Amino acid sequence: MITCRELIDFIARYLENDLSPEERSKFDRHLAGCPPCLSYIENYRQTIVLSKAAFGEAPPPMPEDLVKAILAARRKAT
Amino acid sequence: MSAQKSAPTPRRRGPTGEEALVARLRAGDEQAFEELVNEHGPRLYAMARRLLASDEDARDVLQEAFLAAFRSIHRFEGASTLSTWLHRIVINAAITRLRQRRRSEERSIEDLLPSFRDDGHGAEPAIEWGETARSAPEREETRELVRRSIDLLPESYRTVLLLRDIEQLDTAETARLLDVNVNTVKVRLHRARQALRSLLDVRFRESLS
Numbered sequence: 628m629i630t631c632r633e634l635i636d637f638i639a640r641y642l643e644n645d646l647s648p649e650e651r652s653k654f655d656r657h658l659a660g661c662p663p664c665l666s667y668i669e670n671y672r673q674t675i676v677l678s679k680a681a682f683g684e685a686p687p688p689m690p691e692d693l694v695k696a697i698l699a700a701r702r703k704a705t
Numbered sequence: 706m707s708a709q710k711s712a713p714t715p716r717r718r719g720p721t722g723e724e725a726l727v728a729r730l731r732a733g734d735e736q737a738f739e740e741l742v743n744e745h746g747p748r749l750y751a752m753a754r755r756l757l758a759s760d761e762d763a764r765d766v767l768q769e770a771f772l773a774a775f776r777s778i779h780r781f782e783g784a785s786t787l788s789t790w791l792h793r794i795v796i797n798a799a800i801t802r803l804r805q806r807r808r809s810e811e812r813s814i815e816d817l818l819p820s821f822r823d824d825g826h827g828a829e830p831a832i833e834w835g836e837t838a839r840s841a842p843e844r845e846e847t848r849e850l851v852r853r854s855i856d857l858l859p860e861s862y863r864t865v866l867l868l869r870d871i872e873q874l875d876t877a878e879t880a881r882l883l884d885v886n887v888n889t890v891k892v893r894l895h896r897a898r899q900a901l902r903s904l905l906d907v908r909f910r911e912s913l914s
Contacts, residue, residue: 630825639895663830667819667902670831673838674902678870680842681851686751689742693750693764697742697771698735704772705733 629653634664638671723787730778742771745788749795755867756799758856762806763799770798796872800882803864811859817900834909854904862897869894 634657640646641654658665729737749770753763774794781790820828842848855863868879869890880890 630821631827632821632825635819635827635899636895639891639898663827663832666833667827667831669833670838670902670906671898673834674898674905675870677838677842677847677851677905678855678866678898678901681848681855682751682755682871683848686747689746689750693767694742694746696764697746697768698739700768700772701738701775702735704775 629657631657631661631664631667634658634661635667638668641668642672642675724783727778727781727783727787730775738771738775741774741787741791745791746771748788749791752792752872753795753799755871756796756864757802758863762802766795766798766802770795773798792872796868796874796882800864803860807860811861814859814862814896814900817858817903818896819899819903831906832910834906837912838905838909850908851901851905854901857904858897858900862893862900865890865893866897866901870898 634654637646637650637654641651646654658668726737726740730741746767750763750767753766753770754760757763757766770791774791781787785793819831822828855866858866864883865879868874868882869876874882876887876890876894880887883890
């Protein structure tokens with residue numbers, strides 16, 4: 628039986644389906660008897676979802692002075 | 706970074722439109738350069754601000770990156786889209802800037818990682834975050850909390866988390882850009898997610914009590 632420490636070390640590989648069948652079986656057996664680790668994995672998965680959502684899809688507009696500065700720098704460089 | 710009005714959705718060019726824009730850029734057409742900046746600038750500026758956590762540095766990097774793109778447009782072969790090509794140029798410029806300003810000792814991430822008893826079991830059992838976290842992605846207040854929490858991560862971990870989970874680069878490319886090996890990227894990403902989980906856990910536990 629693997630420990631919580633060992634399980635948590637392998638979460639990323641577990642979520643990417645990167646564990647061997649034997650490792651996966653040990654992982655699942657631990658999870659079946661360890662609600663805190665099950666919660667930890669769920670938190671970890673939610674953390675990834677929240678990170679991706681944190682920055683949204685549409686970026687804010689670029690400040691007009693920055694656009695002007697970039698265009699001016701290009702003119703100066705040519 | 707606070708909530709702001711979104712930039713207008715960039716005009717989508719088909720492959721032919723993009724080829725035409727590249728041809729005009731190569732010919733030194735000033736209007737074409739302005740179109741390039743207006744179409745791709747907002748997304749690239751947002752990315753530079755995320756990576757650098759500094760508006761001043763993001764502005765400098767964006768300016769350098771657009772000039773670099775303008776100077777090397779003759780080397781753009783169309784193997785990727787213009788958008789992907791620019792994305793890589795800005796990431797490279799941002800990482801160079803991060804290296805230049807890395808002067809002070811980075812703080813340890815250990816305090817944000819889970820702790821264990823001698824028998825390998827968790828010292829502080831995790832609990833499910835519940836509805837607050839599940840509905841969180843839609844709430845600006847929570848997105849702001851997550852952005853602020855990401856900014857609290859030690860820089861080498863924050864950078865990997867941003868490149869892998871937000872910019873969606875693969876492990877090999879992230880390793881190449883940061884000049885570290887693939888295993889280092891995997892370890893840093895895992896630790897960064899664990900540390901971010903710990904920072905969010907404090908807030909989500911509060912909301913459960």
